[in-house]
Amino acid sequence: MAHTAAKPARRADARHNAEKIVQAAVACLGRNAEASMNDIAREAGVGRMTLYGHFPSREALVEAALIRLLAQGDEVLEAVDLSGDPRDVLRALMESGWLLIAQAASVLQAAQAALPPNRVQELHAKPEQRVHDLIRRGQVDGVFRADIPADLMASVLHHILHGVAGDVATGRLDPTDAPRFVAQMALAVCAIPPTHAGLPAAQ
Template sequence: MVDSHAAATPQRRRRSDARRSIDAILDATRIVLGERPDASMDDIAARAGVTRQTVYAHFPSRDALVAALVEAASAEYTALLDAAGLDTDPPADALAQFLGAGWRFLDRYPLLLNATAARIPRPDPDPHDVVPPRLERLIQRGQHTGDFDPSLPAAWLAAAVLGLQHTAAAEVSTGRFTSHEAEALCLHSTLRLCGGDARR
């Protein structure tokens, strides 16, 4: 009779090894494509420390690999926002944390600042659909507490804040500003836009 525990152990080990390979490949993809968006699967495999065949065993095409990276990035961004205290911290602090989460995310995924980002597949759920309502709720809360100017619709302010952050990110990608400079300017401008205290 086969010991089920003994049989399961190699299976668990194989699954664990596969998970480590996938994580290494995704991390290598994040770094390599962030540096060189046109990098090959061979380049990614070399960075991950695996063979090209191993990469293709997990991801049948470059498009599939990029799609998996985008899904992982989306989950990571959602986790950053969940930890940012958007619904609990003082509104101005929460807004600063919202912007900070975005900058930390872009620092980890510079590929998304590249001009080719428009051709990157969108994850499901797409942060472009999920993030605006969360930001709008935060701004509404700040308007109710008197931290933000209530004279403009929260939905308009949320759209303007996101547009400002995208513009700031584009300025970084062109080299006109450093990430640190753009982050500080974006926070100052956003607080002024919302009618908050920009002296932070």
């Protein structure tokens, strides 16, 4: 009985350690995109053997940290009501998305340096799909331009968010202005040019 009871206890300890390590990775990488495995182990209060037992490489741990932040961000974006006027929804998504990008900027920088570009893109697929679907609905409703494919516009908005985050990080832009700017730029990208009104949607 004692041996049987010890196994769930060890599994619980392992889960607890893994959770501490991921939280520590988010914190360390959030302060410094080049944080080392030793930095993260110290932050988590675990030894190197425990750290590497859960995450065999820095790349694996960086990916776990990014996945954690994206999951937390997705919870925030899920709360945005997508049923209203697409222009109002886009503004809300961009403003919320900006806050999430700002919080995750350093971790994303670490991920871009450590992971293959296609993997980072894969991890962003869900939030980008949400924006794509909204843009497509706006095109069908006749409130967004239809001469440019929705996936291309969604990609442009993604780059706007990250570009603004970079400008804030380097001090070129006041962070209090960022939410307004990203929303205005997103709406400008999707707005129907006067000369394009009535054109068929791009496929």
